[in-house]
Amino acid sequence: xxxxxxxxxxxxxxxxxxxxxxxxxxxxxxxxxxxxxxxxxxxxxxxxxxxxxxxxxxxxxxxxxxxxxxxxxxxxxxxxxxxxxxxxxxxxxxxxxxxxxxxxxxxxxxxxxxxxxxxxxxxxxxxxxxxxxxxxxxxxxxxxxxxxxxxxxxxxxxxxxxxxxxxxxxxxxxxxxxxxxxxxxxxxxxxxxxxxxxxxxxxxxxxxxxxxxxxxxxxxxxx
Amino acid sequence: xxxxxxxxxxxxxxxxxxxxxxxxxxxxxxxxxxxxxxxxxxxxxxxxxxxxxxxxxxxxxxxxxxxxxxxxxxxxxxxxxxxxxxxxxxxxxxxxxxxxxxxxxxxxxxxxxxxxxxxxxxxxxxxxxxxxxxxxxxxxxxxxxxxxxxxxxxxxxxxxxxxxxxxxxxxxxxxxxxxxxxxxxxxxxxxxxxxxxxxxxxxxxxxxxxxxxxxxxxxxxxxxxxxxxxxx
Amino acid sequence: xxxxxxxxxxxxxxxxxxxxxxxxxxxxxxxxxxxxxxxxxxxxxxxxxxxxxxxxxxxxxxxxxxxxxxxxxxxxxxxxxxxxxxxxxxxxxxxxxxxxxxxxxxxxxxxxxxxxxxxxxxxxxxxxxxxxxxxxxxxxxxxxxxxxxxxxxxxxxxxxxxxxxxxxxxxxxxxxxxxxxxxxxxxxxxxxxxxxxxxxxxxxxxxxxxxxxxxxxxxxxxxx
Numbered sequence: 001x002x003x004x005x006x007x008x009x010x011x012x013x014x015x016x017x018x019x020x021x022x023x024x025x026x027x028x029x030x031x032x033x034x035x036x037x038x039x040x041x042x043x044x045x046x047x048x049x050x051x052x053x054x055x056x057x058x059x060x061x062x063x064x065x066x067x068x069x070x071x072x073x074x075x076x077x078x079x080x081x082x083x084x085x086x087x088x089x090x091x092x093x094x095x096x097x098x099x100x101x102x103x104x105x106x107x108x109x110x111x112x113x114x115x116x117x118x119x120x121x122x123x124x125x126x127x128x129x130x131x132x133x134x135x136x137x138x139x140x141x142x143x144x145x146x147x148x149x150x151x152x153x154x155x156x157x158x159x160x161x162x163x164x165x166x167x168x169x170x171x172x173x174x175x176x177x178x179x180x181x182x183x184x185x186x187x188x189x190x191x192x193x194x195x196x197x198x199x200x201x202x203x204x205x206x207x208x209x210x211x212x213x214x215x216x217x218x219x220x221x222x223x
Numbered sequence: 224x225x226x227x228x229x230x231x232x233x234x235x236x237x238x239x240x241x242x243x244x245x246x247x248x249x250x251x252x253x254x255x256x257x258x259x260x261x262x263x264x265x266x267x268x269x270x271x272x273x274x275x276x277x278x279x280x281x282x283x284x285x286x287x288x289x290x291x292x293x294x295x296x297x298x299x300x301x302x303x304x305x306x307x308x309x310x311x312x313x314x315x316x317x318x319x320x321x322x323x324x325x326x327x328x329x330x331x332x333x334x335x336x337x338x339x340x341x342x343x344x345x346x347x348x349x350x351x352x353x354x355x356x357x358x359x360x361x362x363x364x365x366x367x368x369x370x371x372x373x374x375x376x377x378x379x380x381x382x383x384x385x386x387x388x389x390x391x392x393x394x395x396x397x398x399x400x401x402x403x404x405x406x407x408x409x410x411x412x413x414x415x416x417x418x419x420x421x422x423x424x425x426x427x428x429x430x431x432x433x434x435x436x437x438x439x440x441x442x443x444x445x446x447x448x449x450x451x452x453x454x455x
Numbered sequence: 456x457x458x459x460x461x462x463x464x465x466x467x468x469x470x471x472x473x474x475x476x477x478x479x480x481x482x483x484x485x486x487x488x489x490x491x492x493x494x495x496x497x498x499x500x501x502x503x504x505x506x507x508x509x510x511x512x513x514x515x516x517x518x519x520x521x522x523x524x525x526x527x528x529x530x531x532x533x534x535x536x537x538x539x540x541x542x543x544x545x546x547x548x549x550x551x552x553x554x555x556x557x558x559x560x561x562x563x564x565x566x567x568x569x570x571x572x573x574x575x576x577x578x579x580x581x582x583x584x585x586x587x588x589x590x591x592x593x594x595x596x597x598x599x600x601x602x603x604x605x606x607x608x609x610x611x612x613x614x615x616x617x618x619x620x621x622x623x624x625x626x627x628x629x630x631x632x633x634x635x636x637x638x639x640x641x642x643x644x645x646x647x648x649x650x651x652x653x654x655x656x657x658x659x660x661x662x663x664x665x666x667x668x669x670x671x672x673x674x675x676x677x678x679x
Contacts (some may be wrong), residue, residue, distance in 0.1 A: 014260025119248065125248050154432060156432070163304070163428060164308055166305070166309050166428065167306050167311060167432055167433065168431065168433045169433070169434060169436060170278075170433060175274070176273050176274070176277050176279060177270060177271075177272075177273035177276065177277055177278075178274060178278075180267075180270035181256050181262050181267055181270055182252070182256070182270070182271045182272075182273075182435050182437070182438060183278075183435065183437065184437065187437075192436065205441055207436055207439070209437060209440070217437070217440060218440075221312060221443070222314065243539035243540065243541055244539070244541050245539060245541030247529050247531060247534055248526075248529035250529065314572065320547065324545060325541040325542065325545055329541060384529065384530075387529065387531070388530070450531050451527055452503055452527060452528075452529060453529045454526075454527040454529065
């Protein structure tokens, strides 16, 4: 199935952030939530439920955080990437713009790639010079005792039109060697958070490998 | 001498792991993998190299091919920047530039032609794949072979390190590389296609960005070891 | 090796090779301490312990930390000074660019066999250090390091009675080995050999003198 979602946030004169547009087609359902981050920040929950994406789905978010606006996005439960007919690939695309003095924090619950899943994510984010971003990706390779599915995810971030970060990882049976010693090496969960503070041209990257009874392996890369 | 004619011999010269550009002192992440027990025999080495082939080798090869094709200093700077933003590990960024500088140093003595001057503006040195591409152009090596050279280098570095660190039978390691040869060719061909597309559209953001985050992580740790046989 | 024609580079680069344990690091520390008032010195080390050699030099007050660069050799110390000098060359050139003026760079190898020599692309002169505890037949064995190093240093002479080692025999053998140039032509004078005990004379005065002469020669090529 094909589904689109759109978020447009605008800073109001009183400093609060209003959601001019908050619209999503199933399974990309969105709901405005209360303000745990304070009144200036709009909190959005992704409420599509656990099912999906399913192989063959064509999903896309467009997110526009206007000047001075502040948006935090969370989800309520882990999502399952499921296999579709004939092993078709599901795609999830993000087109994100964060304006001057604005901030976006996107930190959903993990995506679990179940056996046979074939999912691809492509995120393009354009930040104004003094915009802030926290962008989290959290992938679990299969449910317990299950062979992992396959996920690839590319995140490309530009600041004032110039690329400042471009990273892709591809994990799962479809990607040769990706589960081996040069890949995830037995770990079942990869969590990567990219943080751009105002004006910074290099992100702080928090990386965590966990799961499968192995000791956690974590590092924070600072530019 | 203004340029070197295209020869296959030049490719063999540059692709030889004995080409004196300092790569032998690096392990491509293998020293960490061995210390962690992730690579311990020929079979696990094969898995390691296979993983690198489909990530780092593809990326290096596409950048080498793009750089080989490029005759403009400003565009080469852009290509170099695109590669720079693809590396998570600051240590690996530094290492890549050091290897690039060393390669340029040797290339200038080996093929003293004006083409190499296109990278002069990069004060800290070009990233290794970019240096490789331009060195290939200087040597009269075509972009498709620059890609092949980059793939070969990505595989050879950890393979050679494995021989030294694990005492693996060198002939068995050759056997692993032989098994990977077809995929290596395919990776180089894919890289060339991606480089050509990027050049056609003048959009080097199209070049691949596949990384190995675990190796970025272990590279940072490796740099802090007190007893360290390899530079990276 | 015959002296090179003088070039425009101001820094004298000297390689120090020799088997592990022969006293290379002690010699480097000695030279730094003895010469540091007269000369601006930097050191490149190829030890596998990234901090060890540097710490020895710093601890013994021989040199400031920013004048010491460690270079990893990937289990191939001989390659690093001979077949593929790129990493060492980069380290040397970085030091020369950063510390101006620099009179002397010492490049200490990671540990060599008798067949190891430094590349002429990396150094101007080389010192090969062996020690008495390695056996008194070592000079007789020959090999490119013994026969053609610009200076052969036989260290730990204080151990001779304990090994036991016949120092006179070593001197004769070394002189004989170093009296012939490649091709079997006799040299006018054999290449120099110095016997030292760095534990008894921690300043390595004779080796320091040898270096001083080279520095003078370099500064005044016409008078050489």
